[in-house]
Amino acid sequence: MELNNKRLPLEGIKIVDLTRVLSGPFCTALLSDLGADIIKVEPPAGDEYRHVGPFKEGESALFTLMNRNKKGVVADLKNSSHLARVLELASDADVFVENFKPGVAERLGVGYEAVKAVNPDIIYASISGFGQSGENSQLPAYDLVVQAMSGMMAITGEKDGEPTKVGESIADLVAGLYASWAILAALFDRQRSGEGVHLDIAMLDCLFSLMPTPVAQWMFGGEAPGRVGNRHPLSTPFGSFSAQNGQVIIAVLNNRQFTALCGAMDQPTIAEDSRFCSDEERTRHEPELRDLIETWLARHSVESAIDILAAAGIPSSPVLGMGEALTNARHGERQLLPTQHHPRLGDIPMMAQPVRASSWKTSAPQTAPTLGEHNDELFDQ
Incomplete structure (x- = not known):
């Protein structure tokens, strides 16, 4: 039809x-x-x-x-x-x-x-x-x-x-x-x-x-990259983080977004820490930064954290189950599963x-x- x-x-x-x-x-x-x-x-x-x-x-x-x-x-x-x-x-x-x-x-x-x-x-x-x-x-x-x-x-x-x-x-x-x-x-x-x-x-x-990202790492880094789980191998914080009732995706790609994230967490001084002054330094100190973010997230549900992050302009999302994704595809405005x-x-x-x-x-x-x-x-x- x-x-x-x-x-x-x-x-x-x-x-x-x-x-x-x-x-x-x-x-x-x-x-x-x-x-x-x-x-x-x-x-x-x-x-x-x-x-x-x-x-x-x-x-x-x-x-x-x-x-x-x-x-x-x-x-x-x-x-x-x-x-x-x-x-x-x-x-x-x-x-x-x-x-x-x-x-x-x-x-x-x-x-x-x-x-x-x-x-x-x-x-x-x-x-x-x-x-x-x-x-x-x-x-x-x-x-x-x-x-x-x-x-x-x-x-x-x-x-x-x-x-x-x-x-x-x-x-x-x-x-x-x-x-x-x-x-x-x-x-x-x-x-x-x-x-x-x-x-x-x-x-x-x-x-x-x-796979341009691992190729880029090998081109200028000299070594073939390995696994890093759900985080990005080159940018930090860029991955999945634990909140009270599930996982929150936070995707920060530059200093402006990182400063906004620190403000959203009510910890603006983190952005001034030398360990986190650049994307490269944040990636080098990823475990310490993850601890700070997940300490903040421990006080929030996924839903409330997403609301705070979205208001601050931070790219973020919940991790949807396949059932939720299918429902969105079936009934959403984009009609990904037409009849x-x-x-x-x-x-x-x-x-x-x-x-x-x-x-x-x-x-x-x-x-x-x-x-x-x-x-x-x-x-x-």
Whole structure:
């Protein structure tokens, strides 16, 4: 259901999607939100995410979220007639996306050269764990493996604790995000050059690119950084602090904010202490400063502390539980979980791309396809 009469920027763009699980489907879901026509090609057994819970009436929540707004066909690529039909779908497509292990698409007859042969201007995106070539290219690449190999796990967690994974499949998601970004850049470039391109998106590369802070520490500090828990490794006080009934986030990035924090705590002289005269000195003396802040917070609930800090212009927040965050996303003004009508499940919340644009229309997400739902329309002709 269209909610206004504005346009979507990718209307008329056709994408053949041979991806499964998370990184590739997330990429194409983002593009579908912008109006692209996505044809999802699945093997006879379906995308693996169809079989991963939680389920409701046999429908996978993860599959539903990641495959919104798509049409779906089933093809056995080892069947020559099915392969020919997939290549026919690709022949007038703008984009072809796959996230097989490197070499598999070629063996199945849908590698870059095979698709380029039927569509010379194709934008062909390959998403993998470690890239299309190199010594690690054939390694299995689940998100947890990539998080471990990227260094992100090594800098996540308490200082004296174990390396800790991020609480979401961040390597898969950032690879999908970068893939969508690269596809958009390639579409723009093709308008000027008239040429297609093969995009090589590696989960490891993408995740590593999200770590400028540890890279900066290593560049000029000479040593690889370790874990520091919930505080910022370079700025202080910038982290999580204990109040009477929970944790308060305080994020101070400069001397002006620190002076305001000291005033909010009714201890303005702390700002004049030589141990706390600069961000670097505050970080060097972080334990002493933490004691002073948490002594003050011990007299306050999270709610009252946030009120005081907000009045002083200090960036701060409570640490919300996921339930609270979901409620805010569902019912807040930004509508991060708009309603989708599912033919079997009725009205359900659905994720959508979060960017707002003044001239783009907003549409309610459409349900993910059932297995082979659009074969009659697109494939068995």
